[in-house]
Amino acid sequence: MISSTLHSCTEEDAAPPPGGAFRMAAVEFRSAPASLELGEGHVAMTVPMARPGEPGHRETWWCEEPPEIGAAGGIRFALGDEVAFCAATIEHRSVYAPVVERRYREVFDFLEGHGYRRLLRVWNFIETINAANADGLEVYRDFCKGRSDAFAAHPEFYNSMPAATGIGTTGSGISFFLLAVKDTEVRHIENRRQTPAYRYPERYGPRSPSFARATAMTARRGEPPTLFVSGTASILGHETVFEGDIEKQCATTADNIAELIANCYGPSKALADVDTVKAYVRHAHHVPFVQAFCEATFGGAALAVFNVDICRGDLLVEIEAVVGGAAVRV
Numbered sequence: 001m002i003s004s005t006l007h008s009c010t011e012e013d014a015a016p017p018p019g020g021a022f023r024m025a026a027v028e029f030r031s032a033p034a035s036l037e038l039g040e041g042h043v044a045m046t047v048p049m050a051r052p053g054e055p056g057h058r059e060t061w062w063c064e065e066p067p068e069i070g071a072a073g074g075i076r077f078a079l080g081d082e083v084a085f086c087a088a089t090i091e092h093r094s095v096y097a098p099v100v101e102r103r104y105r106e107v108f109d110f111l112e113g114h115g116y117r118r119l120l121r122v123w124n125f126i127e128t129i130n131a132a133n134a135d136g137l138e139v140y141r142d143f144c145k146g147r148s149d150a151f152a153a154h155p156e157f158y159n160s161m162p163a164a165t166g167i168g169t170t171g172s173g174i175s176f177f178l179l180a181v182k183d184t185e186v187r188h189i190e191n192r193r194q195t196p197a198y199r200y201p202e203r204y205g206p207r208s209p210s211f212a213r214a215t216a217m218t219a220r221r222g223e224p225p226t227l228f229v230s231g232t233a234s235i236l237g238h239e240t241v242f243e244g245d246i247e248k249q250c251a252t253t254a255d256n257i258a259e260l261i262a263n264c265y266g267p268s269k270a271l272a273d274v275d276t277v278k279a280y281v282r283h284a285h286h287v288p289f290v291q292a293f294c295e296a297t298f299g300g301a302a303l304a305v306f307n308v309d310i311c312r313g314d315l316l317v318e319i320e321a322v323v324g325g326a327a328v329r330v
């Protein structure tokens with residue numbers, strides 16, 4: 001099926017994880033311009049997420065059979081028998097919505113044309129995410145408008161929105177990549193502590209964000225699902241809580257993630273069972289605290305911490321996670 005490994009860029013990829021023998025994609029979160037190429041049998045992507053001097057992290061996606069890799073317009077893809085990896089980049093624009101809609105629809109058309117009917121997980125890296133675009137609209141809200149319009153044009157995806165991350169980047173433009181499946185069972189999960197993002201009131205933008213709080217993928221009947229937890233923050237209902245308080249924002253974020261794990265696994269799993277964690281921290285001086293908080297909270301999970309902006313100006317931290325289905329390394 002699919003699994004992932006997360007390493008420092010200073011390390012070579014170790015052996016493939018259990019269940020994954022072929023590299024689909026290697027995504028390097030580094031201090032370098034965005035790039036998207038076809039490597040040796042896999043997609044090679046660079047997302048500007050690290051600061052100068054930081055080594056960055058590499059997330060590698062693996063599958064059990066040799067993927068078909070290729071290009072279709074601006075899309076770079078790796079297609080497994082059951083799971084697809086697709087990625088695209090968008091150069092800097094003064095207004096993003098129209099090109100975000102166009103690029104997302106290109107990817108959706110490609111996926112539907114190749115039988116990958118269900119979105120599993122999407123990651124979006126958005127330049128100057130809190131700045132105003134040329135029309136005075138916050139860039140994140142501009143992005144959400146284009147994405148929402150693309151989903152609206154694809155009812156099958158609109159009615160089954162996946163887990164996602166929408167986060168700042170240290171570079172320019174927008175990069176995104178996603179995982180989609182053909183027939184594998186997926187279940188999108190909401191958090192009873194939070195308003196579904198796709199139902200946020202208009203005060204958060206002309207279109208609400210298009211994502212679920214988490215997505216559970218059951219690769220094989222009888223096996224526990226893999227849980228992809230969206231970027232999660234200190235939001236209760238639809239409001240940010242504990243503005244200015246990094247410790248309470250971390251604690252609330254962890255409580256929100258714990259709720260999603262309980263929804264998926266019941267009492268059989270908890271925060272200490274998380275395999276992979278990526279944390280996003282607005283202020284550099286909070287990075288050490290968040291690093292220590294994640295190490296203490298998520299046990300031996302593979303961890304990457306990035307100093308980037310977050311989708312709401314009053315959020316100090318955001319954390320995403322994967323439970324199960326991934327072999328991890330620090």
Ligand SMILES: C=C(O[C@@H]1C=C(C(=O)O)C=C[C@H]1O)C(=O)O
Nearest residue numbers: 164165166209211230231233311
């Ligand atoms: C933190 C939140 O949203 C962020 C933005 C997302 C998006 O727009 O895809 C997804 C998860 C988070 O990265 C939230 O609304 O709770």
